Structures are given as C-alpha cells and as structure tokens.
C-alpha cells in the first residue's frame with residue numbers, strides 16, 4: 001500500500017485530499033444537521049461520500065483521472081451551493097479548494113472548473129434571493145483574487161505537468177535509438193502475463209542480439225556502431241504493429257513484446273525480422289549484418305523474469321549454434337530447440 005502511494009503521485013493526492021476533505025467536513029456536516037441546516041448538511045455529506053467513493057475507485061482500478069474529476073466537480077458544485085446558503089463565511093474556503101483542484105485534475109480542466117465556479121458564485125450574488133457580498137468592492141476583490149489565484153496555480157500546475165512528462169520521456173526512451181528503456185519493460189511484461197492468466201491472451205517475446213557487434217565497433221569505430229543501432233530500431237518498428245513494443249535491453253540487445261500472437265506467427269515474424277536486418281542493414285564496407293533471436297511465448301512463464309529467462313536461453317542457443325538464426329524456447333528455462 002505504501003509502495004503504491006510512493007510511486008503513484010495522483011493516487012497519493014486523491015487519497016490525501018479525500019482524507020482531509022472527509023476529516024474537515026464531517027464535524028461541519030454533523031453540526032449543520034444538529035442545527036437543522038439540512039441543505040448545507042446534505043452538501044457536506046455529499047462531498048464526504050463522493051470523496052470516499054473516488055478514493056475507493058482510484059485504489060480499486062488504479063486509474064485516477066475519472067475519480068479525480070468526479071471529486072473536483074462535486075467540490076466546486078458543493079462550494080457554490082454552500083456559498084448560496086451561508087454567504088461570505090464560506091469564501092475563505094474557496095482558496096484552499098482552488099489549490100486542491102489542481103492536484104485532482106489536469107491543469108486546463110482545473111482552470112475551467114474554477115472559472116465556472118467563480119462565475120456561478122458571482123451570478124448567484126446577482127440573483128434575487130442571495131446577496132453573497134456586502135459591497136461591490138468586496139465582490140470585485142473576490143473576482144480579482146480568485147482569477148489571480150487560478151491563473152498562477154494554472155501556470156504552476158502546467159509547468160509541473162510538462163516537467164513530469166519530460167522526466168517520464170527521459171526515463172522511458174533510449175536517447176540513441178528511440179526504443180523504450182528497460183524501465184517500462186517489467187511493467188509491460190507483467191501486464192501481458194496478467195492478460196494471459198485472466199483472459200488467455202497469448203503474447204510473445206523476442207530477445208534479439210546483433211552478431212559480433214564488438215567486431216563492428218573495432219573495425220569501423222564506435223560511431224558506425226551507433227549508426228547501426230539507430231537504424232535498427234526504426235526498421236524493427238516498421239515490422240511490428242502499433243500495439244507491440246521495442247525495448248533496448250542492453251548495448252546491442254533488444255526485446256520485442258508482440259501482443260496477441262501464437263508461437264507459429266511469432267516464429268514467422270522473428271524470421272522476417274532476421275532477414276530484414278540481414279538484407280537491409282549494411283556495414284560501412286557493404287557487408288551484411290546478422291542477428292540472433294530467442295523467442296518465447298507467455299504460456300510457460302510464471303513471472304516476467306522467467307519469461308525473459310526462457311527467451312535468453314533460446315538466444316544463447318542461437319549464438320551457440322553459429323548465430324544468424326531464430327531459436328524457440330520450449331517453455332522451461334533449460335530447454336530450447338533450434339529451428340533452421
């Protein structure tokens with residue numbers, strides 16, 4: 001549980017906001033009910049209930065966008081209703097609420113929700129039954145301060161959002177080849193194993209290693225080696241579907257995760273890839289580049305480590321058999337058979 005909170009910032013924030021909202025609103029809700037102020041009491045209870053349900057949804061599904069939006073929308077709606085009933089007393093609560101909202105939803109959605117809430121409060125002031133502000137000066141101060149707070153919070157949240165995206169890109173994309181890094185490999189493999197265990201969807205793994213790459217570096221220089229690696233990944237991406245992924249596993253070693261595929265088709269695809277590398281990538285002196293590939297489907301894997309291990313044993317066999325070939329892992333980590 002602590003691990004999930006540590007790794008998922010949005011889940012952490014939804015949980016924290018849910019806890020703070022429930023703890024601070026509960027005494028108010030009880031007080032309002034006791035003093036027969038039923039409308040405000042019910043709004044407080046609604047906000048507590050939605051907070052609890054949203055936190056539960058986020059924990060259950062692992063998805064935080066919808067629960068966050070639900071919470072943010074109900075808080076804004078609740079703030080307008082309570083303002084209508086209690087007037088100025090509630091206005092101080094609007095400011096922490098504005099900050100909370102930026103932690104719950106995407107910056108632009110938060111800004112729009114807040115502008116809508118401010119417009120609704122101002123419109124209510126001018127409606128017949130509820131004069132929220134005592135003077136026009138107070139009304140003007142409310143509009144100005146909420147606008148300034150919203151805009152600055154938006155700029156801060158948007159900048160943080162961009163920086164988080166950039167950090168994620170840096171952590172998950174190999175700068176030389178554009179392939180995904182090992183960082184996201186384990187999550188994707190674990191998800192493919194879950195898909196197989198829960199729905200029977202078979203996925204396949206290829207572990208691909210360029211042959212005699214050290215010799216290429218030694219003969220043509222490190223830069224030529226880099227160029228080969230950066231040409232390889234676009235070629236691989238061309239040959240797989242959008243749903244499949246290429247990861248750089250090590251120096252000249254790559255993992256391809258091919259989703260929803262049976263062993264025979266995985267084998268055919270691996271052979272196609274081996275031929276494409278052989279015939280389409282050339283070394284600076286015009287000679288061909290070869291590759292060895294170990295393949296394994298998900299059926300015999302209990303976890304991502306054993307799945308990779310199966311493919312690794314097959315790759316080792318391909319190298320051992322003379323390279324430039326595809327070998328299928330037969331399930332256990334000890335067995336692998338060569339295919340011509």
Ligand SMILES: Nc1nc2c(ncn2[C@@H]2O[C@H](COP(=O)(O)OP(=O)(O)OP(=O)(O)O)[C@@H](O)[C@H]2O)c(=O)[nH]1
Nearest residue numbers: 209210211212213214215217222223225226251252
């Ligand atoms: N140019 C370049 N070379 C790299 C990079 N990463 C690893 N290498 C080189 O890749 C080579 C891998 O060599 P080995 O592991 O001995 O394997 P190999 O020469 O390909 O031999 P086999 O795999 O047995 O066919 C090493 O010389 C590394 O320096 C990189 O990013 N760029």
